[in-house]
Amino acid sequence: xxxxxxxxxxxxxxxxxxxxxxxxxxxxxxxxxxxxxxxxxxxxxxxxxxxxxxxxxxxxxxxxxxxxxxxxxxxxxxxxxxxxxxxxxxxxxxxxxxxxxxxxxxxxxxxxxxxxxxxxxxxxxxxxxxxxxxxxxxxxxxxxxxxxxxxxxxxxxxxxxxxxxxxxxxxxxxxxxxxxxxxxxxxxxxxxxxxxxxxxxxxxxxxxxxxxxxxxxxxxxxxxxxxxxxxxxxxxxxxxxxxxxxxxxxxxxxxxxxxxxxxxxxxxxxxxxxxxxxxxxxxxxxxxxxxxxxxxxxxxxxxxxxxxxxxxxxxxxxxxxxxxxx
Amino acid sequence: xxxxxxxxxxxxxxxxxxxxxxxxxxxxxxxxxxxxxxxxxxxxxxxxxxxxxxxxxxxxxxxxxxxxxxxxxxxxxxxxxxxxxxxxxxxxxxxxxxxxxxxxxxxxxxxxxxxxxxxxxxxxxxxxxxxxxxxxxxxxxxxxxxxxxxxxxxxxxxxxxxxxxxxxxxxxxxxxxxxxxxxxxxxxxxxxxxxxxxxxxxxxxxxxxxxxxxxxxxxxxxxxxxxxxxxxxxxxxxxxxxxxxxxxxxxxxxxxxxxxxxxxxxxxxxxxxxxxxxxxxxxxxxxxxxxxxxxxxxx
Numbered sequence: 001x002x003x004x005x006x007x008x009x010x011x012x013x014x015x016x017x018x019x020x021x022x023x024x025x026x027x028x029x030x031x032x033x034x035x036x037x038x039x040x041x042x043x044x045x046x047x048x049x050x051x052x053x054x055x056x057x058x059x060x061x062x063x064x065x066x067x068x069x070x071x072x073x074x075x076x077x078x079x080x081x082x083x084x085x086x087x088x089x090x091x092x093x094x095x096x097x098x099x100x101x102x103x104x105x106x107x108x109x110x111x112x113x114x115x116x117x118x119x120x121x122x123x124x125x126x127x128x129x130x131x132x133x134x135x136x137x138x139x140x141x142x143x144x145x146x147x148x149x150x151x152x153x154x155x156x157x158x159x160x161x162x163x164x165x166x167x168x169x170x171x172x173x174x175x176x177x178x179x180x181x182x183x184x185x186x187x188x189x190x191x192x193x194x195x196x197x198x199x200x201x202x203x204x205x206x207x208x209x210x211x212x213x214x215x216x217x218x219x220x221x222x223x224x225x226x227x228x229x230x231x232x233x234x235x236x237x238x239x240x241x242x243x244x245x246x247x248x249x250x251x252x253x254x255x256x257x258x259x260x261x262x263x264x265x266x267x268x269x270x271x272x273x274x275x276x277x278x279x280x281x282x283x284x285x286x287x288x289x290x291x292x293x294x295x296x297x298x299x300x301x302x303x304x305x306x307x308x309x310x311x312x313x314x315x316x317x318x319x320x321x322x323x324x325x326x
Numbered sequence: 327x328x329x330x331x332x333x334x335x336x337x338x339x340x341x342x343x344x345x346x347x348x349x350x351x352x353x354x355x356x357x358x359x360x361x362x363x364x365x366x367x368x369x370x371x372x373x374x375x376x377x378x379x380x381x382x383x384x385x386x387x388x389x390x391x392x393x394x395x396x397x398x399x400x401x402x403x404x405x406x407x408x409x410x411x412x413x414x415x416x417x418x419x420x421x422x423x424x425x426x427x428x429x430x431x432x433x434x435x436x437x438x439x440x441x442x443x444x445x446x447x448x449x450x451x452x453x454x455x456x457x458x459x460x461x462x463x464x465x466x467x468x469x470x471x472x473x474x475x476x477x478x479x480x481x482x483x484x485x486x487x488x489x490x491x492x493x494x495x496x497x498x499x500x501x502x503x504x505x506x507x508x509x510x511x512x513x514x515x516x517x518x519x520x521x522x523x524x525x526x527x528x529x530x531x532x533x534x535x536x537x538x539x540x541x542x543x544x545x546x547x548x549x550x551x552x553x554x555x556x557x558x559x560x561x562x563x564x565x566x567x568x569x570x571x572x573x574x575x576x577x578x579x580x581x582x583x584x585x586x587x588x589x590x591x592x593x594x595x596x597x598x599x600x601x602x603x604x605x606x607x608x609x610x611x612x613x614x615x616x617x618x619x620x621x622x623x624x625x
Binding site: 099101104105108112113116117119120150152153154155156159162163166167169170171173174 | 408409410411414415418422423426429430458461462463464465466469472473476477479480481483484
């Protein structure tokens with residue numbers, strides 16, 4: 001099948017929500033290389049992390065805005081008037097009690113209402129790309145999981161993502177704007193500041209601390225650079241579509257830990273423990289392979305080495321800073 | 327003497343379905359607390375007039391809701407629109423956040439009945455539409471209901487609450503209900519001697535649900551509280567042309583419809599699960615339901 005990537009990125013005004021995050025910062029760079037005019041929307045202008053240089057040198061515009069703040073979104077409206085394309089990455093994963101009602105309310109405020117407030121301002125859109133999550137499947141009815149698998153989220157994080165998908169679909173249909181939904185599997189690689197398994201394992205391994213390994217389950221980890229490839233291809237295609245983005249390769253969690261220990265030459269001991277509610281997840285990537293024309297390139301070994309190096313540098317930097325402060 | 331604590335709460339109690347349900351429950355001596363943004367019976371002591379989107383309002387009534395173990399959640403903002411930038415936020419506030427607010431103030435729930443809609447499915451891929459049909463709603467209302475269902479399912483699972491979801495077909499038998507629905511519009515036009523307008527060729531079928539059958543389903547649930555997701559639809563699936571000929575006949579008129587070009591589709595929900603698991607059976611045939619609707623209209 002020939003894939004027509006017809007949407008020209010050059011000179012397009014692209015808005016990225018969550019642009020300071022891991023995927024967002026790499027994507028910003030990539031879109032700039034493709035001559036897009038990038039505006040990043042983020043909730044904290046004092047913590048621009050990797051995109052600080054681009055903002056300081058005025059290569060991109062940064063707009064500080066909390067998506068749960070309706071008045072603020074209205075106030076920045078003039079800055080959003082001519083946006084051609086929305087890349088909606090913004091999300092919050094870290095909740096102290098993920099399945100409590102306050103977390104449920106928060107996902108509705110940020111994922112659903114935040115998205116609607118944003119759509120109210122973006123009146124010239126030619127396309128939308130939303131990064132959803134495989135969390136919408138909950139415990140999947142089957143693996144490898146394709147896009148037709150029933151969506152039965154078991155966390156409010158997953159239901160928030162699914163809700164955003166539904167509202168974006170409604171908007172896309174009603175206004176005739178192409179919508180791409182990418183359901184991302186576990187993203188890892190450098191700049192991974194999440195509180196998920198891989199960065200936790202790596203930090204412990206670097207400190208030679210014991211690593212708790214819960215019941216052995218299969219996961220599909222995809223390196224951030226492969227995710228960026230997928231997003232770029234989807235933007236260029238700019239058609240209605242839903243894709244699982246993973247590698248299709250199952251990584252047992254014990255293998256990931258063993259590899260981390262091997263690469264870091266760590267003395268960490270692996271502690272096996274039981275945790276209920278564990279399940280396996282692996283993407284069926286046939287649809288994204290054929291329709292987006294992408295193929296994940298980074299092996300788990302190479303990807304882990306990349307993330308480990310980054311964490312090492314981060315630790316190094318913070319010790320240097322501590323040293324300077326002293 | 328202290329009154330026996332009431333354990334059944336009905337939201338949307340002043341609404342179209344709520345009012346009729348309340349009357350039926352009183353007849354059957356089933357006590358309940360009503361909750362609604364408007365209060366049609368100020369003499370009723372077991373009634374909370376509050377807006378479910380207003381968190382502070384809840385706190386004043388908190389202790390009175392502590393004993394509630396069964397919730398029938400009818401309260402909802404109905405909206406046939408498709409522009410999320412227009413009415414989306416209000417719909418989210420009432421249908422999703424309002425539901426979460428309720429849950430937050432009902433700490434001892436054991437059973438929930440949530441009334442959802444056939445509109446969660448979007449355009450049918452095949453008929454009849456079973457409960458596992460994909461959900462691609464094309465209205466603001468349908469989308470808010472899909473999302474509320476998902477949040478309720480997660481919460482119920484987390485708390486060990488039995489959750490029942492009714493996906494109602496379009497309900498008729500209430501002239502004020504859903505002003506945009508075909509049946510009341512046909513009746514109003516034919517009664518005033520005007521030609522009814524049909525979008526499409528008039529052959530589209532729907533298993534319209536008569537209000538008494540919609541209430542029956544709730545009464546059946548109060549008895550057995552069977553959890554699960556159930557389509558609740560009517561006994562017959564007439565075409566729009568059928569509806570017009572029946573209405574003409576019962577009103578002794580002979581008005582020919584005017585056709586307007588529009589893409590229309592059948593929408594018949596598969597109610598076999600409700601029949602076998604919930605033991606619900608719609609009793610009202612379309613002819614009977616329509617003549618009773620017309621009677622109400624003429625009153």
